[in-house]
Amino acid sequence: MKDRKQLGKWQMESKRKVAFSLYKLFSELDDEGTIVVVEGKRDYIAIKSLGYKGKIFQLCGSGKGTGNLASELSYYKKIVIMLDYDKKGESLVKSVTEKLSYGGVTIDLSTRKKVREIAKGINHVEDLRKFSQYLIQES
Numbered sequence: 001m002k003d004r005k006q007l008g009k010w011q012m013e014s015k016r017k018v019a020f021s022l023y024k025l026f027s028e029l030d031d032e033g034t035i036v037v038v039e040g041k042r043d044y045i046a047i048k049s050l051g052y053k054g055k056i057f058q059l060c061g062s063g064k065g066t067g068n069l070a071s072e073l074s075y076y077k078k079i080v081i082m083l084d085y086d087k088k089g090e091s092l093v094k095s096v097t098e099k100l101s102y103g104g105v106t107i108d109l110s111t112r113k114k115v116r117e118i119a120k121g122i123n124h125v126e127d128l129r130k131f132s133q134y135l136i137q138e139s
Contacts, residue, residue, distance in 0.1 A: 019134035021118045026052035033077035042126035049132035080108040
């Protein structure tokens with residue numbers, strides 16, 4: 001019984017560390033010249049729940065899609081691509097990066113990579129939201 005309790009405590013601490021690391025990462029992105037690109041509404045909610053207060057562009061559900069992406073986002077200095085880590089997401093990353101590369105903006109894929117390293121096992125951006133419940137206790 002004691003081992004189970006200790007394991008539960010360790011898991012809670014681990015989740016708090018992940019939550020705080022994600023919060024710190026997204027808080028550092030919070031800049032007027034930065035926009036985060038996500039697939040849809042659930043991803044938007046997940047990123048906001050982790051402390052990001054800046055602008056977010058939704059590819060799906062916004063009616064905008066990827067057609068005029070470069071012109072829509074050209075006035076931002078930095079575009080952070082935060083798309084899922086599944087097959088569809090990887091395909092979208094390539095497509096979005098290609099479309100934005102003609103706009104002369106800075107495309108940030110390193111944040112996506114850091115999130116993947118911090119939240120091991122997460123394949124969908126929307127799943128990051130589960131860590132937000134640990135932020136209240138950490139702050």
